[in-house]
Amino acid sequence: MRAVERAMSDIRRGAAVVLSGSEGAAILAQAAEAVTPENLQAIEEAGRRATELVITARRASVLRLAASGLRSVAVSSVSNDRLTPELVYALADPLSTGALPAPSSLQVRELAPHSCEQAAVLLAKIGRLLPAAIVSAITDPTATDVRAWAARHDFLFVDAGDIFQYDHMQARTLRAVSEARVPLLGAESARIIAFRPFDGGLEHLAVLLGDPRPPDAVLTRLHSECFTGDLLGSLRCDCGDQLRGAIGEISRAGGGVLLYLAQEGRGIGLVNKLRAYVLQDDGFDTLDANGQLGFDDDERVYLPAAQMLRQLGFARVRLLTNNPAKVNALMRLGITVEERVPHAFPTNRHNEGYLRTKATKSGHIL
Numbered sequence: 001m002r003a004v005e006r007a008m009s010d011i012r013r014g015a016a017v018v019l020s021g022s023e024g025a026a027i028l029a030q031a032a033e034a035v036t037p038e039n040l041q042a043i044e045e046a047g048r049r050a051t052e053l054v055i056t057a058r059r060a061s062v063l064r065l066a067a068s069g070l071r072s073v074a075v076s077s078v079s080n081d082r083l084t085p086e087l088v089y090a091l092a093d094p095l096s097t098g099a100l101p102a103p104s105s106l107q108v109r110e111l112a113p114h115s116c117e118q119a120a121v122l123l124a125k126i127g128r129l130l131p132a133a134i135v136s137a138i139t140d141p142t143a144t145d146v147r148a149w150a151a152r153h154d155f156l157f158v159d160a161g162d163i164f165q166y167d168h169m170q171a172r173t174l175r176a177v178s179e180a181r182v183p184l185l186g187a188e189s190a191r192i193i194a195f196r197p198f199d200g201g202l203e204h205l206a207v208l209l210g211d212p213r214p215p216d217a218v219l220t221r222l223h224s225e226c227f228t229g230d231l232l233g234s235l236r237c238d239c240g241d242q243l244r245g246a247i248g249e250i251s252r253a254g255g256g257v258l259l260y261l262a263q264e265g266r267g268i269g270l271v272n273k274l275r276a277y278v279l280q281d282d283g284f285d286t287l288d289a290n291g292q293l294g295f296d297d298d299e300r301v302y303l304p305a306a307q308m309l310r311q312l313g314f315a316r317v318r319l320l321t322n323n324p325a326k327v328n329a330l331m332r333l334g335i336t337v338e339e340r341v342p343h344a345f346p347t348n349r350h351n352e353g354y355l356r357t358k359a360t361k362s363g364h365i366l
């Protein structure tokens with residue numbers, strides 16, 4: 001997993017990495033978001049092959065480029081065989097002001113589900129970048145041993161399989177690493193336990209309140225991080241109210257737990273969430289804005305939450321949520337949800353549309 005973390009940090013600074021897949025496939029890949037004329041030229045020269053831009057099925061379908069709309073695609077230019085940074089931005093970033101090329105000027109190749117190219121996009125997602133990557137198949141005849149070739153050219157080498165396994169491994173290896181008493185307003189007995197994956201990746205927190213009494217079902221809130229709502233009191237969402245509301249309700253009930261999950265923006269990261277907000281100001285709803293950026297409606301996984309609950313000894317919960325998907329996800333992961341406890345708060349004029357979309361399009365019970 002360490003190789004994935006390193007590769008993520010390389011692509012975040014605009015460097016290319018070597019991804020190796022099954023049956024000898026290998027590519028050079030870098031993040032579309034970090035493209036420059038220089039690194040585009042560098043990846044072309046190193047791979048000795050024209051570059052392609054890989055985008056998700058969702059982005060391809062927004063751009064009306066995909067035949068099926070089900071698979072990620074690799075896009076290249078028909079006319080001069082070269083991508084330019086302007087073309088990359090126009091295709092990968094819905095906020096780009098560059099003109100979109102005519103579809104007839106583009107060549108579009110659908111990708112196999114577990115291809116290296118797909119791993120490249122996943123790596124960009126793990127790095128909380130736009131879900132798009134520039135790739136170049138490695139055709140250098142001296143690259144028979146790809147790992148050695150990567151070392152010789154000073155590129156990090158990563159197994160695509162490790163990237164596909166990354167989320168799962170992160171969750172599976174979560175361990176409590178510190179615990180402290182943190183009295184909260186209205187919940188003075190609170191303790192915070194920090195969980196970290198074995199490889200030092202994303203940390204999640206458990207806020208223990210009062211005196212939870214397993215094996216009785218424990219009053220539980222899974223709260224996805226929301227910097228804007230939780231910390232700044234943004235009125236665009238209901239997160240701040242839900243966070244403080246849950247702490248109050250659990251505390252008044254005598255005990256329970258709030259898991260504060262590092263899943264900002266339903267898993268797309270803060271920077272992408274801010275992009276989604278710009279798109280929402282242009283008229284897209286919260287789900288379509290994710291789609292414009294190339295993300296699924298909701299990118300969250302709940303294995304970290306289930307693992308933390310298990311380690312805390314809370315196998316049965318009463319879940320504070322309006323989102324049936326959270327209930328189903330926990331049940332699938334072996335946590336018994338005995339009851340869904342509604343967790344709605346008054347709306348304001350800035351979040352009415354957002355909450356209406358959740359109710360009408362993503363199944364929230366509001």
Ligand SMILES: Nc1nc2c(ncn2[C@@H]2O[C@H](COP(=O)(O)OP(=O)(O)OP(=O)(O)O)[C@@H](O)[C@H]2O)c(=O)[nH]1
Binds near residue numbers: 236237
């Ligand atoms: N991508 C995206 N994320 C958003 C937007 N508004 C809020 N969020 C994020 O959505 C998450 C909040 O969702 P939650 O409140 O945990 O979950 P929920 O699915 O609404 O379900 P419950 O609150 O449990 O009913 C946080 O990570 C926010 O940062 C938005 O417009 N776009």
Ligand SMILES: [Zn+2]
Binds near residue numbers: 228229230239
């Ligand atoms: Zn929020």
